[in-house]
Amino acid sequence: MPPSPMACYAFILVLLQIFTPISARLIRPVTNNTLVSDGDRPVQLWRVGASLQHPSLQHLLLQGLIEKWADDATSSLVMVREEDVPEVQAALQEEQVEYNVAVEDLLSLVAAETEHKMRGRRKREIERMDWNSYHALEDIEGYLGWLNASTNGVVQVLSAATTQEGRPVYVVRVNDRGATGPKKRIWIEGGIHAREWISPAATTFILHQVATNPDWQRTILPHTEWYFVPVANPDGYAHTFTGGRARLWRKNRRVNDNALPDRCNGVDLNRNWDLKWGVGASQNPCSELYMGEVPFSEAETTGLKYFMERVGPLDLFITFHSYGQSVLYPWGWTKDPPKNAKMLHRVGRRFLEAVQHVSKGQVDYTLGGSGAMLGFASGATDDWAYGALGAKHAYTIELRDTGHYGFLLPEAQIGSTVRETAAGVQCMVTYMINNGVCARRRRNARNRNNV
Numbered sequence: 214m215p216p217s218p219m220a221c222y223a224f225i226l227v228l229l230q231i232f233t234p235i236s237a238r239l240i241r242p243v244t245n246n247t248l249v250s251d252g253d254r255p256v257q258l259w260r261v262g263a264s265l266q267h268p269s270l271q272h273l274l275l276q277g278l279i280e281k282w283a284d285d286a287t288s289s290l291v292m293v294r295e296e297d298v299p300e301v302q303a304a305l306q307e308e309q310v311e312y313n314v315a316v317e318d319l320l321s322l323v324a325a326e327t328e329h330k331m332r333g334r335r336k337r338e339i340e341r342m343d344w345n346s347y348h349a350l351e352d353i354e355g356y357l358g359w360l361n362a363s364t365n366g367v368v369q370v371l372s373a374a375t376t377q378e379g380r381p382v383y384v385v386r387v388n389d390r391g392a393t394g395p396k397k398r399i400w401i402e403g404g405i406h407a408r409e410w411i412s413p414a415a416t417t418f419i420l421h422q423v424a425t426n427p428d429w430q431r432t433i434l435p436h437t438e439w440y441f442v443p444v445a446n447p448d449g450y451a452h453t454f455t456g457g458r459a460r461l462w463r464k465n466r467r468v469n470d471n472a473l474p475d476r477c478n479g480v481d482l483n484r485n486w487d488l489k490w491g492v493g494a495s496q497n498p499c500s501e502l503y504m505g506e507v508p509f510s511e512a513e514t515t516g517l518k519y520f521m522e523r524v525g526p527l528d529l530f531i532t533f534h535s536y537g538q539s540v541l542y543p544w545g546w547t548k549d550p551p552k553n554a555k556m557l558h559r560v561g562r563r564f565l566e567a568v569q570h571v572s573k574g575q576v577d578y579t580l581g582g583s584g585a586m587l588g589f590a591s592g593a594t595d596d597w598a599y600g601a602l603g604a605k606h607a608y609t610i611e612l613r614d615t616g617h618y619g620f621l622l623p624e625a626q627i628g629s630t631v632r633e634t635a636a637g638v639q640c641m642v643t644y645m646i647n648n649g650v651c652a653r654r655r656r657n658a659r660n661r662n663n664v
């Protein structure tokens with residue numbers, strides 16, 4: 214469904230503002246409206262004339278006073294809550310870092326998006342999942358229930374954990390038990406960061422291909438066994454559907470301290486895994502990068518860890534995030550490449566080629582080690598899957614876009630994004646099993662014909 218004129222207008226406004234060069238624009242004085250709750254107070258988007266690697270920006274990030282929107286070598290876009298404006302302003306002025314306000318109130322865009330979504334939603338039969346709109350948690354769970362009941366035991370929906378708010382963390386196993394012989398084990402994780410809505414959409418779309426697409430079932434399923442986690446952070450995801458600031462929530466919903474502001478709740482589940490825990494993460498609960506009190510302090514990460522250990526060594530692990538259009542492999546905690554970096558690079562390259570092919574050259578991804586490409590982060594699922602569990606291939610894939618819409622990727626882009634992502638994964642897997650669209654013998658034959 215196309216976005217409403219209001220949403221289009223709002224996004225065009227953002228683009229115009231984001232690409233305004235840093236100038237002497239002054240930050241408008243903040244108006245204090247005591248009638249609105251914290252959850253509805255403005256969140257601004259600032260363009261800052263320094264990278265997030267700059268020590269003072271790094272400090273603000275780890276304190277939870279700013280949140281990352283985009284970052285490059287010389288500038289960054291960051292979210293700043295209205296009540297934190299004076300403190301952030303003072304810190305940047307002291308360091309003589311230039312900044313301006315790109316968007317006065319990011320939440321007005323969220324409001325336009327939510328209004329459009331609610332208007333466009335209809336009560337649908339659970340099996341009629343679609344990839345034209347973002348779906349609430351209960352819709353996704355309804356769809357999983359339908360798959361479980363209608364695929365003759367090929368799809369099993371299992372629970373890995375129960376969250377602090379009492380929601381199950383589902384793992385969906387897809388395995389054709391009629392097909393014997395060696396199988397590659399593949400784990401696909403989505404939705405560990407609450408606001409990255411395109412991630413559960415891509416994960417459920419690939420699940421749909423594996424479970425129902427005759428081509429995938431013929432060429433891929435007999436040689437593979439799949440585990441999908443459509444929403445690894447269900448409390449956080451459900452929270453993002455409650456409106457206002459909640460749309461931009463990243464962490465889970467652990468209550469750290471009731472006396473502190475809401476931003477000080479939650480743990481970043483992608484900093485809570487036990488491999489070089491603490492590098493590039495924050496010890497401050499108020500930061501969006503809060504790593505938790507101890508590794509595996511959270512029900513979600515503990516439950517998924519035990520489940521993955523029971524499954525055993527994986528051949529391929531992928532976790533979907535947004536945004537950035539990049540395929541990243543370990544390590545996150547160091548720039549040094551892992552032992553089999555060449556093989557990780559070769560299989561990752563298959564994703565890039567397939568996306569380029571399906572998008573007719575319109576969508577480009579980058580590929581490399583995540584520590585080298587994004588800056589250090591540890592406690593992430595991919596490093597753990599690779600370094601602790603022994604997965605042969607492990608990737609974090611940052612989906613569309615490159616920052617124009619960021620976390621608020623329009624619904625009009627869901628269909629094309631999930632289709633190109635599924636094509637990318639299909640190419641990686643068929644390359645690994647050497648059967649299907651990117652099988653090596655086909656590639657070699659094609660190469661020979663070209664000589």
Ligand SMILES: [Zn+2]
Pocket residue numbers: 406409534535
């Ligand atoms: Zn993420």
